[in-house]
Amino acid sequence: MKITGAEALMKTLVELGVDTIYGYPGGAIMPTYDALYDYTDRLRHVLVRHEQGAAHAAEGHARITGKPGVCMATSGPGATNLVTGIADAMMDSVPLLCITGQVSQAVIGTDAFQETDIIGITTPITKWNYQVTSPEEVPEAIVKGYRIAMEGRPGPVLIDITKNAQMEQADYVFPKEVKLAGFQPVLDPNPRQIQLAAELLNKAKRPLLLIGHGILIAHAAHDLLEFVEASGIPVTNTLHGLSAFPSGHPLYMGWVGMHGNYSTNILTNKADVIMAIGMRFDDRVTSRLDAYAKQAKVIHIDIDPAELNKNVRAEVPIVADAKRALIELKKLIQPRDHAAWIQEFRTLQKEEETEVIEPATHPTTGAIKMAEVVRKISEATKGEAIIVPDVGQHQMITARYYKFAQPDSFITSGGAGTMGFAVPAAIGAQIAAPNRMVIAIAGDGGFQMTMQELTTIYQEGIPVKIVILNNNFLGMVRQWQQLFYEKRYSFVNIKNPDFVKMAEACYLKAEKVTERADLDAALKRLLDAKESYVLEVVVEQEDNVFPMVPTGAAVDEVRLR
């Protein structure tokens, strides 16, 4: 029996196990929305208020499930509004399946109403994209896109479907197999390389594990824990690696990067062997590359061969899935006691504790500090919530002071640094993880970039918690202007709306705290709420994030103040 391309799309998505679509209808995608009307029992559609929100929500969803998040938009502006989210997903290796409507094939190239070359626009920021112009192509394109998005190093895929392809009919066949000649990710590590890596680690005097997002993508947190306990090697991680390793573990040393921990940044340049897994030596991690870990022999495990030797030369490059590599390595690793080496971390940790952490998290006078809010949330949730920060100072503070107890708990825009990420991504995360508490922590700037999604939260009844840390500044830029631009505050003062009224206008519960004395009770109300809750906390205006590796400095030149 022949069915329309739009219905074929619905059927294919259902067969692939997709259950949620984040989207916004419009002219060129109307046939698909019409088909969706009959599929609402199998596919939940979340109507966002702006397509960027759909892309970020799909990202949040994907970061929890590990499967492609699906978002849908119409042609032209609908499609271009997805672009920021797609670029964000590309940077952070998030599997997305973006479906866009396109004008009919007959009018493509005529500057038809709402026609945009979305294939051309998204080519550099997708793992793969494809334009479907006939209904027969729909199932295969979708299955291919789904697989490509998810397998190997994940990333966004965009399928652009012309209106005629949605409306015309064809026989529906779900492709059991799709031929992808050039796409065959290598999953199993080369045994010889594993052997070399194990030999290096077994002889190392100051080994360091540097883990990234790849551990979470590969669902390898448990294998990592086993490997670490079998080897006794101290662990540090990137921003995206947060929550991949329990932060209370005795072998956890903290994280690295521009605002990462003091000891880990300094000792990166003292380690003799660094094994990096599922991370890409981003410049926020390495800072000055020619002064980064020059003394160390580097073992680099990544599923994407293009990452190996891209920024840091690896002595032992290993192309593999992180989980499989760790399982193989564990067989060859010898238990070692690195007490003296770990003691070096402890000594530096004490300095950071006294200089930075204690004053930031336990102030007794002055305005409320961001760090103390995060510390209190962390304690109250026992580190078990899913935390979705926005981008800026509060993001670094959240990364620093939330003590993650379980994997897949930190969803952030790390590579692209997309302001406005938190609220929509938290929506997706909450839908994907209905039984976990999801807390979006946003600054006053970023919150306003996507705050229209509050009505999505209202319409869908999503119990996501939102904390706005309001310092009336675009704080991170202000911090840099203070430190590196002689305090010439250029357009970082921000006059904010009444966030409480804003939330209440969207029928959400909300309150505002300005005094330290009221903070605990307000946080309790936030966390106890069964439904969505917005808490605005007015914090110290000119608070800075430290430690910091200034631009152009080496990681061991990290500053405590």
Add this chain to the structure above:
Amino acid sequence: MNTQKFTITVFSENKPGLLYRVSGLFLKRKINVESLTVSEIEQDKLSRFTITVNTDRETIEKIVKQLYRIVEVVKVFENTDDQLISKELAFIKVSSKSPEKRREIEDVAYLFNAKVSYVSNDSIVIEMSGTEDTIDSLLSLLRPFGVREFVRSGRIAVLKDDKHAEGKFSHMVREPSYIVQGMDVSAIKKIQLLHNQVPGSISLAQGIPSFGTYPHIREAAKKAIDDGLVDKYTLGYGITPLREAIVEKVRRDNAIKAEIENVIVTHGGIEALMAVFLALLNPRDEVIIITPDYASHITQTQIARHGGKPIFVSLDETEQGWQLNPEKIEAAVTQDTKAILICNPCNPTGKVYTREEMEQIARIAVKYNLFIISDEIYEYFLYDGRKHISFGSMEGIADRVISIFGVSKTYSMTGWRIGYIVANKTLIDQIFKIHDSLVTCPAAVSQYAALAAITGPQDNVSYYLQEFDKRKKIVMEAMKGTDKMTLVEPEGAYYVFPKFITPVDDYDFAIRALRNAKVAVVPGSAFGLGGESHFRISYGCEEDELKEGMTRLINYVNTIL
């Protein structure tokens, strides 16, 4: 930055938008592409990009990895100019106001082997294909005449050598090694197979003696089975009593001063040879093969040298017989020459080397420090009272000689598969590694049979020789029935190698003889240089069969030529 010109060849699925993704990679890194050509290739649905860029090795490596990230890309390799044959096509339209000018332009074009492709009354179009440099120089010489239009195609290139093609090509993965694919099935086997398909045909092709193995040998094998001696692996080198018997035999009959440690028993002569080639040769090493020679020597060395071709030096075919020309051998020696291979007595020519000829070979081996691989499988079959001489017995060269013997021909035991290698201890140790990998040990039962053969009564050997001599006479007699062929009378083995007096495609002849005259012979080209226009007759078969076969053959030759 150390830049040079690289040519990147990309194979991809032939899909719209690929060019955009490929060129986008260069754009993103601000690398200027010097030329780019795309076309379909012989394999269906694949495109081939040829891209030239001037950059450094490190950037190229990163680009190649990024190219692999494109889903549709199947294979990428990058090459420097020395690994390529490359060309471009250019059209140059030059003003030519007068016949004199036109002649001058044509003269310039002539110098460059360029073509005049169009002439009008005031211009002339020159077509040139060549390297970028030659096109540039032609252009500069034509400039003074006034170049009106100039267009060049951009580079197209093919690899000189497949070994420079790195990376995966999943379409090819499923195919066997290109080395093996490039080899022919031995012509002997091919003819034998065809022979089996032609009912009533007589085979004078395969070198099998018609005699059965002597009863005392068979009995010894049966006894070994009954005594339970053959149930397990034997020592890899062969059972000790057999090796002791071999030592005694080679000391007595070959005058080789061997000890037991100099002997490995092998699975026939063919395994012995393969093990020797694999143990001795690096991929670049050259072996001089004196031809016409046993066809399997040629394929075996090709395998051992990873597809590299052996170096052929042919004997001179004179009225006095096949003669060695030492100067030709010396001329073939290069710095990569590792060994000289000789089959003595020779298959297919029946040539027996004189002591003088052997001394010449020994002299060359010493002078250029070469091994001598001496295949002496027909050692007992020499006619007219000739005495077999082993290289291994010659003064001063014993250490560089690897001698190969077997029981197959001597005792009519081709089905039992027993041969042996005699060489110096250092070589034996290395050859053993290969031998062990190939066969572990030769079949135990056959080793006991061989022991009985070597240590038992030897009267069969002289009987066989007598029989072969009779059969040889039958062949020589039959050959008198035609004047279309000449023949050097064999001095040893049981083959004759007649030559057509006018050049004939010997392969084609062999096929037609089988089909039309129902007699199988082996085409001479299979035996390497000097074998063209010859064919090989084996007179191992029974007299009646031989007579009938010869009659058919001679009649056929007489009818067709």
